[in-house]
Amino acid sequence: MAEDSGKWSLADLIDFETRLAGWEGRVDTRRSGKRGRAAVMRAWLESRGEGGAGARWVASLGLAGVLLALLAAIAGVGASWGTLDRELEGVHVLWFLGAALVLPWGLFLLGLMGWLFRGRVNRSGLVGWGIERLSLRIAGKRARQLVERVRRSGELAKVTAWRLARLSQWIAAAFHGGALAGLASMVLFKRVGFYWETTTERAMEGFLEQAVRAMALPWSSFAPWALPDVAGTRRGPEWDGGGESWWPFLLLSLLVWGLLPRALLAGFAGWRERRALATLTFQAPHHRRLWRALTEVRRGEEPEGPVDGALVIALDSAEPDREVLRPFLLRQLRMNPTGWESLGVLDAGREDAARRALARAPAGIVLFAEGWSLAPRQMENALREVMSRAGERRVVVLVDGADDDQRTAWGRFMDERSGDGVELVFHDGEEEA
């Protein structure tokens, strides 16, 4: 693995995908997202240990490429020698051009078509669907998962495709090179002749002359000697060798239209591969999950509920007007009524709810009574219950709509309990007492 954290290779990418496939969804170290995705993902990959299938896979790919190139070179030599008519000791130039140039480029075109139609192949009807299903069934579950993973991770697919494209061009170049070597060996060691033949009167000759002129355009201005005599090499019944003017043309054709464009295409594919590796965005859904786990900043929860929340407990089924009392409690008592409950009512459920709410009101408790409608013992019980749970919380007895006598009664009642720290407040409409 390269030291430079910004650089990725195909092997790294394969390692990354295989490790991500086995990732259990947890990360040990949080990372800053400021470094960018490529660097963060790289650091994560390194934290998961050195080595992996990537290097082996790339080495195998390279080895397979070398073997295929070797085979292609031998096939190229074979293609050249295959066009030699051993009886006539001559090479049919049309066959030679067809086997050494047209056929490989035809295959290239087919490959290109396949690539262009790649998105449509699996939707090309029942046959395409069936082939895909069958091949995945044969390949098995793991292969199916791998194919799906590569498909979803567009970047690995892209980089791999460019690597394969580069290899395929080098293999094709090896084929052209083999054909070139075969041609050279035939010329040097066999001193073969070159000819072409047709059943048409003039059509083929005209076409061949035009094709030769077009193909020789890159060198015809400075090497006119490498232009063959098309008319003079047409094989008739009396043909007896000759046509040597063809071999420089064929040689240069293989170089200019075979090796050179293949090398350029291989270079282009290599450049695209490097570019794809340098601009990895890691935006596939499973990459995003990892990114989130690695860089997520978790905002904490908000504090629970209001800290000034007060509980209002209505006594003896009194019904406080909340709309009127709320602003009074807020502004005059600086208490925020967040709960409204009742004590001293027939409904046991409501009483229980009030007792549970007593434990939750953080800021204070307001006991609400109307006039002096309670028996002193009942009021005492209620106060005792509230005080036993109030702790350090503020406790206020709020009396609504009390006349002078009732106020006096309340005042006397509270004076007897002055040690409790309970406040007595009167409310009469909008006024306080």
Place this chain on the structure above:
Amino acid sequence: MKDWWNEDVPSFVVVGRVNAGKSATLATLLEVDDDEILRVSPTPGETTGVQPLPVVYDDEEWIRFFDTPGFQQPVEAMREIERLAAGGTPGPEAVRRFVDECGDRFPDEVRLLAPVAKGAGILYVVDPCKPLRDSFLAEIEILRWSGRPRLALLNPQGGETGHEEAWRERLGTAFNLVRTFDAHAARYEERRKLLKSLLQVEERHAGHIERVLEAMEAEWGQRREDAAEAIVDFLEQSLTLRTTDALDERDLGVPARRERKQAALAEEYFGKLAKLESRCLGRLLTIYRHHLLEPDVDPRRHRGLDLATEETWRKWGLNRWQLTAAGAVAGGAAGAVFDLGVGVHSLGAGTIIGALGGGTAAFFKGGQLPELKVKLGGGLKLKGGDGRSLVVGPPASPNFAWVLLDSMLLRYRGILARAHGRRDEARLDPGGDESIVRQLPGDQRSLLQKWFTSCLKGSPDRGREPEVFATLVALLEEVDG
């Protein structure tokens, strides 16, 4: 509130006159739209005590704000502090004594000055629409005497701001920094700037504040990605949505029965679409911490995404010429593939015919009302019509996907524009906003169109999805700005 004060955590107390917008400022700054936590109300005196609001990232408290009840008797409090200074110039010590000794007479002032006396920085919120009265001067003076880092915030609450200059002039003499912050309209950028301003007034805790800023920026980026993911999911699910039902012999034989079934399927289709839309909006609202905004999606009315209204199709999505261009590009590309396939012997006819065909179809179909595609599926006719089914959806118009995306982007913009300090419940209605997708550059339109097409065909292009996601993230970033 035993542990309300922590020496190690930088703290800022938000002070000001009753109803100056202190709670709204904090609600917007900290993105709290829950009245249980921060009560924002036009009625003065809603805040009764000091409410600590910790800013916690990754289980660590990095900064703490205090919401306070507001000054009720500033002039009297100022005189009391002067008295406590015993003729000398009042300073932090006099303010401390005031907090210790005057709780009975000045309960609100003591509550709000308690964190200041402990060492908290001050965010003084004023409404510059109000004239600069003596009582305000008293507040400014008290805060100046505290000797703490001070930042003044002008929070205009409507009306003329003709007093702003006077306010700025006066505040400039007593505060380290004066900034404008509209608590009912501030967006992410303003919130970030406000936090950054704290760096300028509170050097001692610069490290903490910088970490909060970094975390805030990182979290905002995460939210944008989460939002993009929600929208991608919504688009994929909506574009691949179909409703289907089996047809029997009688359905095939009686057109009225088949039409009834078709109508029922269309209703079901729009119902499911509304649910998807609602789920996506719900995700967006959760991501951006909104509880009072409601997604306006009703399958009966389709007010959120009124696909049954001609105006929707005119206003949102691509315009007819953009659709034509997109159609021509797609058709031309398909034709070019054909040309290449036949070794260019077609002399480019495939490209030209494809482009013309695609463009023409998009031109005429693009303005269509949302007629749902209806397909009779199942080629095999088994016993008495068994095996045939009716498949309904999506709308045939090539603008459908763009309308969906546009409506979601417009509501995303609405979510971002909503300040958390507002307490009115509102519905997320894209309303009269103009199309966003029409401003997209051609390459992004082309990429999205290709992905939409794959989704509409029922097989989303997984290889292209990461690019679509990245494009949406960039698009949301633009909407942010």
